[in-house]
Amino acid sequence: MAARMTDGTPVTEKSDHPKAATSAYEREVRLLQRDHRVPSVSAALARQDRPLWTLEVAGPELAKGTDAQYRIGSVTKTFTAVLVMQARDAGLLDLDDTVAQHLDVPRHGDLTIRRLLSHSSGLAREPYGDVWDTLDVPDSGKLLADLTHIESVLPTSRRFHYSNLGFAILGHLVARLAGSTWEELVVDRLIRPLGLTRTTVTQQGPVAQGYLVDAFSERVRPETGLDFGGVGPAAQLWSTAADMATWAAFLAKPDEKVLAGSTVDEMVHPLMVTDEMDWKLALGLGLMVVPRGDRVVHVGHTGGMPGFIAGVFCDRASGVGAAVLGASGTAGQIAAVPHKLLELSAELDEPQIQPWVPGEAPPxxxxxxxxxxxxxxxxxxxxxxxxxxxxxxxxxxxxxxxxxxxxxxxxxxxxxxxxxxxxxxxxxxxxxxxxxxxxxxxxxxxxxxxxx
The missing domain is CATH 2.40.128 (Lipocalin)
Structure with missing residues (x-):
């Protein structure tokens, strides 16, 4: 008889990944590392019926192991989005509330939470000042005070316009509602309950070094570490591929004690396509939605920080999560490989066919x-x-x-x-x-x- 949880739901028994599948996963990651010259890559695939699959590919002098942390950049936004939705489900806010209803800001208080989540608010992309040039990142107080200098670069809801600033505001807003900080909230509400033991606000070794890879030589140059300060809710977190594949699998089949499945259904509903001429990527409520054909969509987010690129996605139908983290700020293909891993999993490692069982008569x-x-x-x-x-x-x-x-x-x-x-x-x-x-x-x- 199949094992069951205390609530009566079946427990899926785990078995090893088929060799053909793991060979294909490994080949994709090794091709990525070689062809796109990534100093180190860490990849993972999480599915309910298999043990976690992980792989690191790096030269001996750069190898850190699959437990090494990488910057995940804007994948952090998915955590902030879930915190916002938790607050909504708790009755602390409505998605059509304005920022000013919950946070004291000198300007742009009329923007709604929904529009900030879907990058359709029209708000400028970055905080005031040349943050990515000077690497002088404001703390939360200065970030909010500096809103007086920030433009709305587009009319609200006119089109997609990515905004790190918008997500920073959301993070501080939801933290204020909780009487906490964003850093404390993301640990207490998400990281700890989901057992993401290698996901942290500040780096904890072993840590991969991020690099800039020269375009016309084999030289690599280390990138600086950067604490994202008041912009942390948009891009601060460090993590491992194993933790991120687990996080992606959570977004596919959420733990109802952390977030209702119906809420994730709402988050993945496309609200804004990123390119009105090429409908290959849409934004829901803080989540990227990527159509893959035949009614298959991958849900998650990409991320980039100096020296790092990340891709974290799930197939919601199968519940499989994939993550690929790379120590290169120039190899954009890193973010595409999770999609390949998900498709290989579906093609080469189909889930066990469950038998049909008779049900109750209709009323x-x-x-x-x-x-x-x-x-x-x-x-x-x-x-x-x-x-x-x-x-x-x-x-x-x-x-x-x-x-x-x-x-x-x-x-x-x-x-x-x-x-x-x-x-x-x-x-x-x-x-x-x-x-x-x-x-x-x-x-x-x-x-x-x-x-x-």
Whole structure:
């Protein structure tokens, strides 16, 4: 008999990764390190049914082991976004609240939390001053005070415009609501509960050195370490590939004690494409959403700091998380390899096929709803599965989820997901109590095909 948790849910038994899969993972990472001249690379893949897979590729003099920390840069934003959503779920804020409702700022207090999360506020990218030239980063007090000098470079919600400053503001806002600092909050609410023991606000050895790799020679030059001060909620964290793959897997299948799955569903809904002519990347609420074809999307974030580039993504359907961290500030391909690892995992290491098991009979009031119906000239099949009423169009590909309905009153249902989400399904019964007609989003649904 399969092992079960105390709440009755099955425990997935772990088995080793197939050799063909691990060989393919290793090849991708080794090609990255060689072809893009990355002094050291650390990679990891986390999935529920396999032990954590990790690999470091580096020359002997640079090898630090898979437990070495790297800067993860803007992957930090995903932590700040989750902190904001935790506060929202706790009733401390609304995403359409303005900054000024929760934080005393001299300017830009009219910007909303939702727009800052989705990089659609129009706020300037960086804090006041030439931060990336001088490496003189303001503390939180100066960062907020300097907002008086900062422009809105675009109208709010006009288009995507990346803003480290916006995420810094969010971090300080949510910390103020908690009566804490962002640094304390990210440890107490996320890092410690999820067991991310090698994820820290300041570096803790062993630590990889970040480099600039010369474009036209084999020389590498060490980059300076940089404490991001008041901009920390946007890019401060250090971590390992193992911790980041675990974090990515959390974003795929979250621990409900830390963040509700329905909240992550909200976070991954695309709000703004980064390029209106090339829809290959969108932003949700603090998370990057990358379509990969055939209804597969990867969710996560990239990151860059002097001498480091990171890519941390998950496949939400499978629950697999991947992370690749590199000690080069010039090898942009580092951020692309997690996608390859996720796709190799799906291709070469498919999860075990779970057997179908019989379920409970549908309730009496549902029986006459089941079967084939027609609406708007299209045939639908209504079924009872997993304790829910669902509807699926004829010929609808399996990877497209059905419409799911929840009962409101005796003969009134709400579409909670899929086609016509949010709309009502209303049942009409004949003298014998059987359903003879339905109305879905007001459209008539009948047993035979009819004109309007």
């Amino acid at each position: 009496d009031e549902i029986v006459s709803v089941l079967g084939h119906w027609w609406t708007e000239g299209t045939q639908f099949t209504f079924s009872w599965k997993d304790g829910k009423l669902e509807g699926r169009a004829a010929g609808q590909p399996k990877q497209i989820p059905p419409a799911i309905f929840e009962r409101l009153t005796a003969d009134l249902y709400r579409t909670v997901s899929g086609r016509e989400a949010g709309e009502h399904l209303r049942l009409t019964r004949g003298d014998d109590g059987k359903v003879v007609r339905m109305n879905w989003a007001t459209y008539r649904v009948t047993r035979d095909q009819q004109t309007f």
